[in-house]
Amino acid sequence: MINPLNLFKPYFDLTLGSKKSHITRVLERPGLWMTPQQLENLVEDLRTVVRTLNIGELDYGIVQGSKQALDNAVITLIYDGPTGKPFAFNALTIMNCTVRGHAQQVVHLGLVAVDPSARAKGLSWILYGLTTFLLFIKNRFKPVWISNVTQVPAIIGMVSESFGNVYPNPLQNTRRSYDHLVLAREITTRYRYVFGVGEDAEFDEEAFVLKNAYTGGSDNLKKTFEQAPKHRNPIYNDFTKAALDYDRGDDILQLGQMDVKTYYHYMVHTIPKGSFLVLIYKVLFSCIEFSLVPVIQWFSTSKQMGSLRPRK
Template identity: 50%
Template sequence: MNVVAAAKRITGHVGFWLRALGQEAMDLSLRTHADLRTRIVESPGTTLDDTALAALVADLRAVAGNTLPAGDLTYGIFSGQREALARAIITLVSDATTGRPIAFNALAVMQVARDGETQQVIHLGLVMVDPDARGKGLSGVLYGLTTLLLFIRDGLRPKWISNVTQVPAVAGMVCETFSDVYPSPQPEARQSFTHLQLARGIMRAHRAVFGVGDEAGFDETRFVITNAYTGGSDALKKRFDEAPKHRDDIYNGFCARELDYDRGDDLLQLGRIDMAAARRYLLREIPSGSLPALLATSAVLALQRMILPLLHWLDDSRTFGILRPRRPSGEAAP
């Protein structure tokens, strides 16, 4: 029976990845825990009909209603407007038996100006977990799985991610999962000019994605958004003692020093998902010492060190380091 169950799980996972890589806009479902099912819906504002979209928004609001002690969220996906949901990627976790929604993450894809071109940035977005479901190890699915899917679908090319938070547990998770994260309490963290360009572009054109009003300030040195909870996200504001803490106290102390919780400050974190980040994610989610962990690590290392650089260098239609595409985007071959 165990062999049959394992075979079914493997078949289900293989089918999931084949569908993920083959669909132009993902709408996938996978049993990620014994009693939970995860659905990933890309751009629901453009792919779902009115009935399906209303049902999805109702599930998101149900989780929010069980999570927030008071107040309503009015920005982004909770508005129910197709425009906001068109740029979102929803990861919804539900009870596999009853279908009751218990957690979600709402990623957003932003197009940000950088060096005279447009850079895609994946905003990690709002995460909510029903209090009754906390402690079930959902953070890996809610934060990592969808981002990993997008990374793989784009040919394993590094992708920029952003995150806005005042929660030490979330800030620490971002620092430990992704690469080149700034700001971070880690000694190797540095603000590059690319970090600064993207942060300026996000604050100039994409505040609505994370519910920050025009009156909020931005400290470009520390990447701190001051007075952040005025653009529809007011109900998310927390005191430091209310914010979930990270197991490593370095992140708790960092947030306490950098943020004014009475005023309502947030960190704007920028980093990248690349092969190193993918490896960290896999090692954290797959039990160490197991054969799958060994195989996954070996495959990732092989891709990182030998295969990917060659494939990316040979592709003359995409930017690679200082190399530029042979023809501008959209220009037809002669």
């Protein structure tokens, strides 16, 4: 089952899946359009997933129910079809930054939580790629900056291999550009609350490492190197172990971009064959929403469309 986007809605609310297996719901900036009761139910679903991790409470961001976090979040929730119980989510955050004097949105990959009993079910393409893919389409295929803060080697490797222009990237040994540095400075200055890093954490601009990062509400996510999931390529494991002090609680900050090359890799190598046609259907509706509909509306002189001025 697929419910296509409402073509006249400013923020998407997408549902994919079947009650026979699992249902995925993707919500853009729910704090700006959901009712208080809907937001309360949404936050409770997120907390339900967190409780399955047995790590205690998380005292930051959308799990805390912060209105600011919900206003800027893009949430992917996966429910068990037969029972309707949530068992996994990914919460991205849209951060407004400035690069070279121009406004630039950066999508923080955010918090991912999966019920331990539901792991290894092939959901990584949904949790790590689907939402950024949809945002890339909505941005009319212009590159979208992404950020990632983690101490997990498997995630370092996933981001390095899934996105373009990633720094740091231990496999390709990429160069730190001016844009990487400017964005990193702004993110670590203005948006620490997004990833639960306290004000006392120090950012190392050379290594792109946040030292003593687990003091701002994400304390219970701190891991030892042995506990952190490893990547199949040992280069990422060795890089993370050498770069971070796990006893102190460090994180690596990665910055990269979702671009056309990344989009191609995602479509060809990441999406399961059984889901490919569904996503093609979704892409078609997205193209209609963000390309064809504004053109049709532009030719209408009888109705006011706000900043979309009609042809006279």
